[in-house]
Amino acid sequence: MTSARDRLAFESTQTLQRLADLTRDFDAMVAASRDTNADDEHDPEGATIAFERSQVEALVRQAQRHLEEIDAAIKRLDAGTYGTCAVCGNPIAQERLEARPAAAICIACAASGHR
């Protein structure tokens, strides 16, 4: 069985990799749109690129937020509060922590709309 710290380290590595991939996609997209008719705002292809860019931006933000969650979880490990729900104070189910090592709240609180 792997420890929470191992799972968090693994998740962090994966997320950083995803972020690197997204950043590369994003840079390629920016370069591509600069090469083509970037000065033509009414070009339908330009609109598609803008849309794809905003999609990638959303994914980048998501990955960054996830990294922050992982960092926060590691701090909770250090502080000895890891696995305790940040909302209600009850223990977070082990299965949930294995599926989502960065989870800060229990299933019941997540289900009632907290995050």
Ligand SMILES: [Zn+2]
């Ligand atoms: Zn809770």
